[in-house]
Amino acid sequence: MLDWIKDNSTAFAIAIVFHVVFLAALLVNWQMDKPDKIVLEQGDIIQVSSVDANSYDAEVKKLEQQKKAERQKKVQAKRKAEELAKQKKQEAIRKKKEKQRKADALKRKKAADAKKKKEALKKAELQKKAQQEKRRLEEKKKQQAAEQKRKAEEDKKRQAELKRKEQRDRAERERRSKGIINRHVALIQQKIDRSWRQPLDVPSGLQCKIQIVLLPSGNVVSVKVVESSGHASFDRSVETAVRRASPLPVPTDSVIFKQFEVMRLRFEPGSF
Amino acid sequence: MQYAKLTRRVSPFLLLFFSLLFAVNSIFVNQAHAVLEVEIKGGFQSAAPIAVVPFSWSQSGKAPVDIAGVISADLARSGIFSPLNLNQLPERPTMSGSINFPRWKNSNAENLVIGQITAIGQGRFEVKFKMLDIFSGKNSIEYRYEVKQNQLRRVAHQISDQIYQKLTHTKGAFDTLIAYVIVNNDVDSKKRIYTLAVADSDGYGEQIILKSKKPIMSPVWSPNGKRLAYVSFEKNRSVIYMQELKSGQRKTIAQFKGINSAPVWSPDGKRLAMTLSKDGNSEIYVMHIASGVLQRVTNHYSIDTEPAWAPDGRSLVFTSDRAGKPQIYQVAINQKGRSGNHRRLTYDGDYNAGASFSPDGKSLVLITREQGSFRVAVLDLANRYLQVLTRSRLDESPSFAPNGKMVLYATELRGRGILEAISVDGSHSPQRLRVLSGDVREPAWSPYRH
Numbered sequence: 001m002l003d004w005i006k007d008n009s010t011a012f013a014i015a016i017v018f019h020v021v022f023l024a025a026l027l028v029n030w031q032m033d034k035p036d037k038i039v040l041e042q043g044d045i046i047q048v049s050s051v052d053a054n055s056y057d058a059e060v061k062k063l064e065q066q067k068k069a070e071r072q073k074k075v076q077a078k079r080k081a082e083e084l085a086k087q088k089k090q091e092a093i094r095k096k097k098e099k100q101r102k103a104d105a106l107k108r109k110k111a112a113d114a115k116k117k118k119e120a121l122k123k124a125e126l127q128k129k130a131q132q133e134k135r136r137l138e139e140k141k142k143q144q145a146a147e148q149k150r151k152a153e154e155d156k157k158r159q160a161e162l163k164r165k166e167q168r169d170r171a172e173r174e175r176r177s178k179g180i181i182n183r184h185v186a187l188i189q190q191k192i193d194r195s196w197r198q199p200l201d202v203p204s205g206l207q208c209k210i211q212i213v214l215l216p217s218g219n220v221v222s223v224k225v226v227e228s229s230g231h232a233s234f235d236r237s238v239e240t241a242v243r244r245a246s247p248l249p250v251p252t253d254s255v256i257f258k259q260f261e262v263m264r265l266r267f268e269p270g271s272f
Numbered sequence: 273m274q275y276a277k278l279t280r281r282v283s284p285f286l287l288l289f290f291s292l293l294f295a296v297n298s299i300f301v302n303q304a305h306a307v308l309e310v311e312i313k314g315g316f317q318s319a320a321p322i323a324v325v326p327f328s329w330s331q332s333g334k335a336p337v338d339i340a341g342v343i344s345a346d347l348a349r350s351g352i353f354s355p356l357n358l359n360q361l362p363e364r365p366t367m368s369g370s371i372n373f374p375r376w377k378n379s380n381a382e383n384l385v386i387g388q389i390t391a392i393g394q395g396r397f398e399v400k401f402k403m404l405d406i407f408s409g410k411n412s413i414e415y416r417y418e419v420k421q422n423q424l425r426r427v428a429h430q431i432s433d434q435i436y437q438k439l440t441h442t443k444g445a446f447d448t449l450i451a452y453v454i455v456n457n458d459v460d461s462k463k464r465i466y467t468l469a470v471a472d473s474d475g476y477g478e479q480i481i482l483k484s485k486k487p488i489m490s491p492v493w494s495p496n497g498k499r500l501a502y503v504s505f506e507k508n509r510s511v512i513y514m515q516e517l518k519s520g521q522r523k524t525i526a527q528f529k530g531i532n533s534a535p536v537w538s539p540d541g542k543r544l545a546m547t548l549s550k551d552g553n554s555e556i557y558v559m560h561i562a563s564g565v566l567q568r569v570t571n572h573y574s575i576d577t578e579p580a581w582a583p584d585g586r587s588l589v590f591t592s593d594r595a596g597k598p599q600i601y602q603v604a605i606n607q608k609g610r611s612g613n614h615r616r617l618t619y620d621g622d623y624n625a626g627a628s629f630s631p632d633g634k635s636l637v638l639i640t641r642e643q644g645s646f647r648v649a650v651l652d653l654a655n656r657y658l659q660v661l662t663r664s665r666l667d668e669s670p671s672f673a674p675n676g677k678m679v680l681y682a683t684e685l686r687g688r689g690i691l692e693a694i695s696v697d698g699s700h701s702p703q704r705l706r707v708l709s710g711d712v713r714e715p716a717w718s719p720y721r722h
Contacts, residue, residue, distance in 0.1 A: 185310055196315030197382075200352045200697055201440050201677065211307070232441045240382050241315065243407035263308045270314035 010127070014120055021113055025106075177256045184260065187249040196241035198269055199233045206231055208238045208267045216257050218247030226264065238267045319354035319700060320439065322347060323381035326358070327401070328366035330390040336421050339389060339399060342428035343435065345474060346446040349703040350436065350678065351695030356381055368402055376406045383412065385435060395420055399427050403435055413438050425477055445673040448473045449718040450680060451481070451491040451500055452691060456710040467710075468502060470517065473673075473717070475691065475706035481515065490714060494537050497719045501525065501535040501544060512546060514561075526559065534578050536628075538585050545569070545579035545588055556590050558605060569603055570614070576601075580628040580636075589617065589636060591625040598625040600638060600651070618651060620658040626669060627651070630696075631676040637696075639667055648681050650696055661694050662702060669714045672696075680705075680717045689713045 209227035212220055223239045242248075242265065250260045324344045329335035347353035362375040366386050376384055387401030397419055403412040413434055417427045426447060433444030454467040468482040468491055482488060486505035493500060494514075501514045510532045515522035526532040530549035537544055538558070545558045548566075556569040556579045570576040574594035581588055587604045594601075595616065604612035618624035623641035630637065633653075640649040642660055648670045649660040661679065670681040673693075680693045683702075689712045691705040 181308075185308070189310060189312055192312050193314040196312060197320070198315050198317045199320060199440070200317055200695070200700070201442070233439060236439075237315075240405075240407050241312075244377070244382075259308050263310060265310050265312055267312045267315070269317070 011124060014124055018117055018120070021117075025110065025113060177253070180251050180253065180256050181259060184249055184251050188245075188260075188263075191245045191249060192241050192265070195244040196237065196267070198237050202229075202231045202234045204269070206234045206269065208235050209264060210238055210242065210267070211262065211264050212242055213262055214248060214250060214260055216250070216254065218250040220246035220248065227266075238265075241267075319352050320382055321354050321356060321380040322383045322385065322435070322439075323356045323361055323376070323379065323406075324385040325361060325364050325366065325387075327387040327389050327399070330388070335389045336397070337389075337424035337428065339387065339401075339424065339428040339431065340385070342425055342474070342476075343385065343432045346429060346432035347435065349474065349693055349705075350446075351697075351700040351703065352440065352677075353436075368404060371404065373406065373409060379406075382406055383435075383439065385431075387431075389424075392418070397421060397424060399424070399431075401431050403438065425472060429472060429474070440677075442677060443675050443720070445675040445677065445717075445720070446473055447721055448674060449497070449721070450475070450691070450705075450715050451493065451718065452682070452715040453488050453491060453713045454710040455689070455713065468500070470500075470718075481517065481520075490534055491716050492536050493716055493718045495539055495541040495719055497721055501537065503533050503535065512544075514544075525561070536579055536581060538581050539583055540585055545581060547577040547579065556588065556603075558588075567605075569605065578626050582629050583631060583633040589627045589629070591627065597622040600624050600627045600636065617653070617656070618658070619656070620649075624649075624651075624658075628671055630672050631674060635696075637670040637672055637679050639670065648679055648694065650679070661696070662692075664692075664702075669716070671715065671717045673717050674720045680715045682713050682715055691715050 206229040207227070208225065208229040211224045211226050213222045215221055220242055223242050225235050225239070228235050229238075248260075251257050324340045324347070326338065326340045327335065344355035347355050356379065360379065362379050363372055365371045366388055368386065371384065371386070382405070383403055384406050385401060385403045387399065390398045390400075392398050399417045399419065400415070402414045405412050415431065415434060417430070419427050429446040429448075432446040436442070436444030436446065449470050450473055451468065451470045454469055456465045456467065457463075458465050463485060466484045466486065466488040467480055468484075468488045469478050469480050471478040481491075481500060482502075482504070484504060484506045486508065488505070489503040489510075491500050491502040498518065499514055499516050501512060503510050503512055505511075507527070509527070511524060512526040512532045512535045513522050514525050514535075525535065525544060526546060526548065528548050528550035530552075531554060532546065532548055534547040535544050536546070542562065543558050543560050545556060547554055548557050549555070551568070553573060554575045554577055555571060556576050558567040558569055559565065560567075569579070569588060570590065570592070572592065572594050574592055576590055576592045576594070578591040579588045580590070582602075586606070587602055589600055589602045591598050592601050592614075593599070599616055600618040601614045601616050603614040606612075617627075617636070618638070618640075621641055623639075623646070625639050627636040627638040629635075630650075635653055636651040638649055638651060639646050640658060640660060641647075642649075645665045646667050647660050647664060648662045648667045649658050651658050662681075662683070664683045666684040667681050668683070670679050672679055676696065678693050678695055680691065682689050683692050684690070688710075691712050692702040693705060694700075694702040
């Protein structure tokens with residue numbers, strides 16, 4: 001029970017508040033329902049008296065005056081009664097009105113309380129709902145985070161795999177392009193070697209280094225002596241060899257060709 | 273020669289081996305560089321193929337001189353060029369605008385020579401030529417000459433010199449002369465006739481300097497190329513003469529008792545070294561030409577002869593058999609006529625004679641006996657290495673071309689003397705010079721013409 005209260009402290013509090021309010025309302029109502037005091041209304045009372053003749057006139061007059069006064073008094077009384085009645089009536093109305101007002105107020109209060117209660121309930125409901133929603137969201141968030149984490153890990157894994165594959169591919173490509181490069185270097189060497197006629201009128205032990213620029217077709221665009229042999233005819237024989245060997249057998253793969261676009265060739269006569 | 277031939281036969285394998293070796297090497301070593309580096313080790317050495325297209329001729333018929341033919345022959349004779357035969361020419365352009373370069377690239381040639389000969393009246397001719405590099409397409413050289421008909425051959429030689437100089441960066445020696453002695457048997461008198469002649473370096477354009485029924489020997493050029501000195505037996509004894517080529521005017525230099533032989537001009541042209549036996553034995557002397565004062569250089573009981581000046585004029589080499597067999601010795605000469613100690617230069621074999629200096633003074637050309645034959649050889653003075661150039665049996669009187677690249681000598685073909693020239697690197701066969709008739713001896717190559 002206590003645990004339950006603890007668990008539902010808000011609801012319990014709301015319930016207590018609700019009961020208190022309800023009892024208070026009942027008390028007030030019971031006091032209000034007590035019957036009003038019965039107020040007895042007084043009828044008109046007529047006063048009679050005898051008068052003499054001589055004094056009739058006077059009497060009469062007196063009477064008359066008396067009558068008049070009485071009349072006046074009567075009128076006055078009547079007016080007073082009327083006034084009183086009126087007052088009473090007004091009072092009754094007022095009381096009724098008051099009663100009505102009170103009833104209305106009570107009613108309103110009741111309604112307000114009900115409304116309040118309803119609202120409180122609603123609020124509690126809402127709060128509960130909000131809490132639930134919050135919990136749900138939190139739960140969802142947690143799940144999402146977990147999901148994200150899982151996904152991130154998966155991505156990471158995938159990426160690592162991709163990277164490994166890329167590395168494998170690159171290594172494979174490199175191996176393949178190395179093979180292609182080596183083969184074409186050998187082909188180029190062979191072709192230039194066959195075209196390289198050295199002059200007879202130069203000393204032995206000469207060397208010459210040139211830089212050449214090639215088109216993807218293998219055609220030699222330019223030949224520049226980088227390190228001269230010191231003998232113009234030897235240097236020229238090197239240039240002629242390259243130009244005679246043009247177009248050089250370069251790789252058709254445009255990426256691998258990049259390595260052949262600018263080449264340096266070192267020329268040294270073989271042993272004769 | 274033997275060694276060279278052997279290694280040349282092996283070379284293709286070596287080439288292949290080295291190519292492969294270096295192919296592998298270069299790839300591994302140079303992969304790291306941004307620029308691909310490739311090693312070309314091998315190639316082959318050969319004479320440079322060159323195309324000399326027959327020059328156009330402005331008139332009908334044949335041109336007075338086949339200039340292209342003369343050039344081709346000159347270049348071929350040098351040994352370092354191999355001109356294409358006419359039937360190897362893919363086309364015969366005479367103007368550069370009409371050259372079809374792709375066709376020439378497929379020919380063997382590396383350079384292309386074209387030209388025109390035009391008769392311009394009053395016996396004069398205009399010769400134009402152009403040499404183009406077939407592979408770079410650039411104009412190498414271009415010249416124009418205007419000459420009389422009898423100078424057309426000389427123009428051809430001058431063109432050869434231009435080509436040679438452009439392609440080898442060495443001055444050509446085609447526009448030079450050679451002097452030599454021809455021995456003919458006169459049919460009527462059945463006696464020998466000796467002729468001293470001068471011709472172009474290719475043997476054409478021969479001019480007779482002296483004819484005699486007695487021997488003429490040892491013609492030699494003055495350093496300025498305007499005179500010849502020689503020995504003539506026209507007075508029944510040896511006399512050294514000096515003769516101006518243009519005027520024919522001559523002067524007796526030495527007619528001492530005994531032998532007067534082997535004259536040779538000092539590089540400054542003021543002295544003549546010679547062999548005289550006036551003092552009893554054949555010795556070397558130097559004569560101051562203007563004063564006639566003699567300076568004795570050698571003094572030995574053996575035969576000392578065939579003096580030759582070093583290019584600096586400060587020493588002579590000569591042949592002496594003072595060691596029993598003919599060998600070459602060197603002796604220093606000073607201006608005061610004092611000579612220093614002599615020094616033996618040759619040790620290979622039992623016969624080395626008739627030496628003369630290369631123009632750069634770094635080597636001697638001489639006749640050496642090898643396997644019983646007398647052959648032309650070059651002695652490298654720095655390392656004393658003797659390289660035999662010829663394979664003939666009886667060579668004599670070798671002399672360097674003024675550019676030092678070739679040697680002219682006389683040799684024997686079926687009992688008759690002929691002239692041959694050979695490249696000093698010995699990498700190719702000798703080139704025979706045209707000789708009209710008779711037995712040709714003792715050639716001497718002139719200095720550059722001025």
